[in-house]
Amino acid sequence: MDQQPASVIDPVQRVRIWYALLLLVFGIFAVRVFYLQVIRYDYYKKAALSDQLKQYTVPAERGIITASLGGSSVPIVMNEKLYTLYADPTVVKNAEHVAAKLQPIIGGDAGAITKQLKTSDTRYVILKKKLTPAQSDKILAFKFPGVGTEEQDYRTYPQGTLASQLLGFVDNSGQGQYGVEQALNKQLQGKPGQLKAVTDINGIPLAASANNISTQPVKGDSIDLTIDVGMQAGLEKIIKAAQEQNKSQDVSAVVMDVRTGAIKAMANYPTYDPSDYQDVSDGSLFQNIAVTDPIEPGSITKLFTTAASLQKGVITPTTSFYDPGSWTIDGSKVSDVEEDHSTGQQTILSTLDKSLNTGATWMLMQLGDGRIDAQARSILYDYFSNHFMLGQATGVEQGNGEEASGYLPKPTDTGAGIDLTYANISFGQAYTATALQMVSALSSILNGGTYYQPQLVDQITDGNGTVTKVAPRVVKSNVISTQVSNDIISLMEQNNTNHIAEGFPYLNFGPNYAVGGKTGTAEIANPLGGYYSDRVNGTYMGFVGGNTPEYAIVVYNLQPTKYKGFAGAETGQPVFANIAHMLINDFGVTPKAK
């Protein structure tokens, strides 16, 4: 009889045990998988995505700035991708060899490069900025450990320093500073895009992920300026020569189209190179002083006093009056800079020609009751402030808060010699205005009485290519009547003719063109009181045209030191004449109809 060993388990039983064990193992796995994938779902999903999901901000391309040249639009501010060469000195091997290879490409001194590559207290040294793509490629081809290049966006200026103070610059953080760049920063900047994508190990987005988000950046608006590149370049050349010849502190000039308020050229000298703005040690060079620095403009103001008096009907262009040689107002003597001029009968034209302070004061008196009183002050203030818009910012497209409003004292009598103050205002002292304010006011007189907001932006092109033309904006109509406008134009022309006869032949522009103007020699206020006895500003305000004025021009020659005679006639007038000749010869001023 066969006997089964007691230790032998029934095979069916054994299979069941294995089956149970297998189920147990699978059960454990299932529980674990359930725990990981269901209960800890959020945690692991987050952890995985933090590794795989990359989020980038795609910077928007900054809009370019263009201006007209020969009838077409040319870029004057563009964007350029350049490279910064850096090194990690802790990784660089054989610094001398690396420096020797880099030096022919980046320039500079190989010894200095070696020294930088051996810097021990840092892991990041910048060896050179603004390398071209070709230079970057050459360097990367060496495959030096610890040496690399980094792409960076820069503004580039194909016309060099042209209009730099008007344009401003873009700082390292991509923000516009000064000028148009700051004033229109938001429009120029555009809107950055977003790229959120599940990527592979190399950071390349995997197209299949539902988590991918891609928002394209919106390119910034492109700004087309009213500036004429050729005219701007010519103006800059002229004022640079004047500054050097007169050894002036600064020279500013603005050329405006009187029919629209469009600024055709606006420049100051000294200036700076916006592509190297970080190397400028004198921060004041960044400012467009034609907009930011008001001065007491001097006798060019007499044109405004004359216009107000003509408009009020208290004088005519042919009015004559007795000039006593000086007036005593508020206990102070108001006389002329030209001390040797004789007393006697004077006219409105001779007041402008000889620049008689006494004449301007007399006109102010006529606005009152034959003397400077509250009425005279109020009328002059009204014209200066509400017609010629002095004492307030023009709103031109220049850096935020950069534009100065100037200062125009209120006509209210405070007992502090307000009559004397207003006598001074009538011939251009005791108030301040920028070159831009003056040229805008003059334009409103020359065009028949419409004050246009000075305008630098001609049109804006958005990222989609839609062009929006910026129309001239009328700030005030009927500033003066057409008759007064014609009278002032005529007086300015006659003044110019007189000056030719008085020894300034360069003011001869021939019979085909109408050119007129007025000089100003402005005293400079001493912060300690009174005026400097040895410092003046030479100013000039004039126009160029044919049958009607086309361009208004204002010149501020600040603190010239090398000249003889009166600063206005010797340092402001020649600059104006050069600009006027340039406009007639090169920029198609329409001659008088024959």
Add this chain to the structure above:
Amino acid sequence: MTYSSTLAMGRQQGVSRGQNSVSFRVTDKRLGPVSNTIVLIVLACLLGLLYLTQVTKTNAYGYQINGLQQQQSKLQQQHEDLSVASAREQSLDRVANSATAQSMTPVAPSGSVN
């Protein structure tokens, strides 16, 4: 109850007791639970495979797209570089200093002197 089983039952009802007839049973054509499970697993695997091939294919397109985008930005960059170079070449200073400009003879302006 499936259609086939209903049919089988109907046929059986037509045979009376003691009748000399050949008895027959219709084979049940239903898939059993194991077969069903296997079929489902195979289908799931096929679907999974299909999904994976599609995802892989799409990701491959992703690489292609990425490559094309890189090429596009490179070309755009080249275009911008050329635009900058062109603008520089046409700058007033460069034109004024060009050999052609240097060889020009100045002419007295006639517009304002006569």
